[in-house]
Amino acid sequence: MTAPRPLSDGAAGRGAPADQAAVRRGNLGRVLRLLRDEGPRSRARIAEETGLNKATVSSLVAELADRGLVTAGDVHRGGSVGRPGLLVQLDGRAVCAIGVELNVDFVAVLVLDLPGDVLFEQRVALDVPALGAEATLDEVARLVEQGRAATSHAVPVGLTVAVPGLVRSVDGVVTLAPNLGWHDVPVLAGLTARIGPGCPVRVENDANLSAIAEWATGPEARTPDLVYLTGEVGVGGGVIVDGRLLRGTAGFAGEVGHNPLGDPAVVCGCGRRGCWETVVGLGALLRAAADPGDPVRDSSRDLETRLAEIAARADAGDRRTLDALAGVGAALGTGAAVLINFVDPQVVLLGGYFAVLGRFLVEPMTAALRRRVFAADRAGARVVLSTLGFTAAVRGGAHVALESVLDDPALVPVREPRTPEPRTPEPSHP
Amino acid sequence: MTAPRPLSDGAAGRGAPADQAAVRRGNLGRVLRLLRDEGPRSRARIAEETGLNKATVSSLVAELADRGLVTAGDVHRGGSVGRPGLLVQLDGRAVCAIGVELNVDFVAVLVLDLPGDVLFEQRVALDVPALGAEATLDEVARLVEQGRAATSHAVPVGLTVAVPGLVRSVDGVVTLAPNLGWHDVPVLAGLTARIGPGCPVRVENDANLSAIAEWATGPEARTPDLVYLTGEVGVGGGVIVDGRLLRGTAGFAGEVGHNPLGDPAVVCGCGRRGCWETVVGLGALLRAAADPGDPVRDSSRDLETRLAEIAARADAGDRRTLDALAGVGAALGTGAAVLINFVDPQVVLLGGYFAVLGRFLVEPMTAALRRRVFAADRAGARVVLSTLGFTAAVRGGAHVALESVLDDPALVPVREPRTPEPRTPEPSHP
Missing domain, CATH: 3.30.420.40 (ATPase, nucleotide binding domain)
Known part of the structure; x- marks a missing residue:
């Protein structure tokens, strides 16, 4: 198959109007995304699925290959009619x-x-x-x-x-x-x-x-409106609205840990009193669940091991551990209700230690949501535990x-020639 | 000027593929928006500014005229060269x-x-x-x-x-x-x-x-990230994110009045305790500012009159009124801080009675924002009083x-023929 020679540098149309270069970069991206999301396919099929003409697709594929992003691999014999085409696929190693x-x-x-x-x-x-x-x-x-x-x-x-x-x-x-x-x-x-x-x-x-990762790859991928809450030493929030990260004016959006929903008597790491973190952060759980000398409170030890110990105590029915988890779960619900009232998401995803201990937190959390979410039935929002872990x-x-x-x-530079695929002589291409 | 005959019904291309009809409707909208936002202009200028060709613009203008949305008015002699063109303008009465x-x-x-x-x-x-x-x-x-x-x-x-x-x-x-x-x-x-x-x-x-109105027409029009808060009997919130209304999954987004930021001893209209409304709603202000028999608490009287009386008392230095306003302002700041932490907007717009009494509320509100917004300098968010009033x-x-x-x-039906503008005979147009 004859591939017109692609433009050979990042400008993808140096000398051409800027918008033409942008259109070409956009088309390169469309083809690359198609190959990543839908798997290997022939140039003819790419042309069909993108609506681009075949000569353009060949040129785009050649440029992507020159940048090391795709390879043209096995021969694809699509059905019984027509010429076979080489299958183009992502070059994952590039x-x-x-x-x-x-x-x-x-x-x-x-x-x-x-x-x-x-x-x-x-x-x-x-x-x-x-x-x-x-x-x-x-x-x-x-x-x-x-x-x-x-x-x-x-x-x-x-x-x-x-x-x-x-x-x-x-x-x-x-x-x-x-x-x-x-x-x-x-x-x-x-x-x-x-x-x-x-x-x-x-x-x-x-x-x-983390919210972007959940939206892109987790079991709740592509949920248009999603609130992610992660519990570590602090508490973080990430919000996807209509499929896009809510970043805000300066990039400061999604800050939830310092809402005044905690115990006004407790001083937070930020210097304020009564932050939400003081009742749902990892420190709050550990303080409630164990005395200072307890190994689960030794921050030099691996966190996942300590969380596994807490889970084991809860499974064994230890009253203090269960009460501590119930308290965190209820406080998690009170604060999450504020976010549900505000954003009306399909899903609240719990990450960090909230996910690890989630099976003890979800019930008291859901009860608090039922009390504090303004719309009936928690506005339909589901609470889901992240599977991506830390x-x-x-x-x-x-x-x-x-x-x-x-x-x-075109951000990826054209590669030094490697052992090239054999090509038919290239036609001149203005 | 010869105008090709526009398609004469709402389908704008009946028989043509659906996307062509959609493209035509989109182009009709572009021309209409241009005329509304930028004022009357010739067909030639519309073609220039939209990138559409002149024949298409003429056809679009003719269809908009048939739907009663525009009129072709005065002759426009643009500069010194070229043919004069008729100015096309919105027909505001249609x-x-x-x-x-x-x-x-x-x-x-x-x-x-x-x-x-x-x-x-x-x-x-x-x-x-x-x-x-x-x-x-x-x-x-x-x-x-x-x-x-x-x-x-x-x-x-x-x-x-x-x-x-x-x-x-x-x-x-x-x-x-x-x-x-x-x-x-x-x-x-x-x-x-x-x-x-x-x-x-x-x-x-x-x-x-209200948030849409502020975004579309107020002094803060086109602010990409904007939180609107209105105080009436209840407290309402509306959020614009990246120029679009945040509606949420079911349409329930922007609910802020029932966040647990109020006095836990006070029962809200919703049946819960401690809702934010119980400290910033109109009822909270009136209860704090005046005894039950006071005329400002008589809900059968006009609200704007009663608010003017409260403002007059505050201006006269009445201690109880000033304290009541300071209390509402501080509570407004505490709750608004939660929203600023979450959305990072450029502007928090106050509407309803918050705007009417805003000059007494903004100072204590801003002090509370300084204390409770996590990012420095209130994350740069400005507090602005709505000028759209009720x-x-x-x-x-x-x-x-x-x-x-x-x-x-094309949602607007084609009109019955009125006294038509004189037209040259129309060419056939498939």
């Missing part, structure tokens, strides 16, 4: 995207390939508040380097850092992350300086990225970086 | 749209013409909870009839009813409006039965419509009905 999470007591890195499969995953316990921002970013850079070394066959197209705090969209500065003790930390600039250029860095609130934020981060390539495949 | 508001103690109707000017306005004091749903809808139908009689030259293209409660989008049933005492009232069906077919009825939450909801309602025509001008 590019990768990196998600990073900084949290109070760990740093995590996850690398996804273009189809969304995990290439590398690493999680390191770290006392981030004690270490401070500079040393933490050094550690992140080291982990990222490790991830890149392990996936060196793939070009990293972007990296997104999840942070439990307010992130200013415009410059990736973490303006406030009380549980890290961070204030106006230029995470984007600091990390870019450490890992070097060539892999664009984004910074985003962790719960926002990896939701890094997954969401890598997903956001991958999306940038699906929106504009 | 159609109108009706906004209705039902509230606790009044019913209001407002009729707008296509350019958005008020043709008719009427507000009638009414004890809606005592009257009940059926008699109230009778009264609404009577008022609408009065409005239609006064604007009989214009075709009503739609009617939107604003209700202070939960409205199910799919069928226009008011599922819950505690301050009216309404539960599962089929307002859409009931009003359609009374006014007859031909004028589509929509039903929407009052604060949602007409915001009816304006928003009429606006929504007008928008339907701007989206699809």
Whole structure:
């Protein structure tokens, strides 16, 4: 099959009007998304399904191949009539995207390939508040380097850092992350300086990225209106409205932990009194469930192990543990009712420790929702436990970086010639 | 100028593929919107500004004229070269749209013409909870009839009813409006039965419509992220996210009055305790400001008069009045902080009695926002007083009905021939 030569650089139409270049980039993205979402298919079928003409599709596929994003593979004999066509498919090895999470007591890195499969995953316990921002970013850079070394066959197209705090969209500065003790930390600039250029860095609130991960890949994927709540040391919220992340004016939307729905006598990590976090955060559960010397309260121990111990005590019928979980569940419902009243979502997704201990939380939570949601039957909102666990934020981060390539495949540079597929001589193409 | 004959019925392309008809309706809307927003202009200029070719523009203009939406008026001599063209302009008299508001103690109707000017306005004091749903809808139908009689030259293209409660989008049933005492009232069906077919009825939450009115026409028009809060007997919220009304799954979004941010000792109209309404609703202000026998608490008197009396007492330095206003202002800030944390809007707009008494409320409100908004400097959100007063909801309602025509001008039937403009013989046009 004769493929017209694609334009050979990122401008995809240098000299042509800007909108023509944008149209071409959009079409490259349409073809790439189709191949990712619907699997390998012939150029003829791509043309059929996108409405683009065959010559254009051939040119787009050739450009995607030059950028290492697709390969033309097996011969496809579609039905009994017509010429067979080569099947075009994603080249999963070509590019990768990196998600990073900084949290109070760990740093995590996850690398996804273009189809969304995990290439590398690493999680390191770290006392981030004690270490401070500079040393933490050094550690992140080291982990990222490790991830890149392990996936060196793939070009990293972007990296997104999840942070439990307010992130200013415009410059990736973490303006406030009380549980890290961070204030106006230029995470984007600091990390870019450490890992070097060539892999664009984004910074985003962790719960926002988790909400994106749930919307993109979880069992509730594509739910148009979705509220994600994650319980860790703090409590984070991420909101999808009509299929899009609610970011707000500066990027500060989805902040729910400091609503005045807690115990007015308790001082929060942010310095205020009565924040919701003080009754539903991990600290609130641990304080209610165990005395200070209890191993479940030892923050140097692995969190999942401690949560498993709490679950085991609850299963054994331990009164104090059950009461603590019931209290958190009810407070979770009171605060979630505010969000349901405001957003009217189909689903409230619980992540972080809320998901791990969810089977003890959902009943008291639902009872509180029944009391406090204004519309009948909790406005129809379902409470669902996340299945992505503590990896939701890094997954969401890598997903956001991958999306940038699906929106504009021309971001990926044309590759050095490898052993090329044999091609018929190319016609001249203005 | 020769105008190809437009397609002469609402199908705008009967027999043609559905998408072609949709494209034509979209183009009719683009031309109509351009004329409304940018004023009269020649066909040549419309072609230039929309990128449509001149023959298409001529055909579209002819169809809009046949539907009575535009007229071709004065000769426009654009600059010194080229042929003069007839200026095409909106025919403001052709159609109108009706906004209705039902509230606790009044019913209001407002009729707008296509350019958005008020043709008719009427507000009638009414004890809606005592009257009940059926008699109230009778009264609404009577008022609408009065409005239609006064604007009989214009075709009503739609009617939107604003209700202070939960409205199910799919069928226009008011599922819950505690301050009216309404539960599962089929307002859409009931009003359609009374006014007859031909004028589509929509039903929407009052604060949602007010938010739309502010977004469309107020001094903060086109603010992408905007939270509107209105204080009447209840407290309503309407949220614009990225230029679009946040409606939620069933249409229940924006419900803020029953968040548990009030005095837990006070029972709300909804039967719960501690709702935000119990500290910021009109009743809360009146109870705090005056004893039961005080004329400002006499709900049979005009609300604006009573609010003016409260303002006069505050201006005179009356301690009790000032304390009551300071209390409401602070509670308004506490609850608004929750919304700012969640949505990160540019603007919080205060409507209803919050706007009338705003100059006494904004200072204590802002102080509370400074304390409770998580991001620094209240996340940059400005507090602004609505200038639309108590007409915001009816304006928003009429606006929504007008928008339907701007989206699809073919909704307006072709008129009976009036004294036609002289035309040159028309070429045949398949």
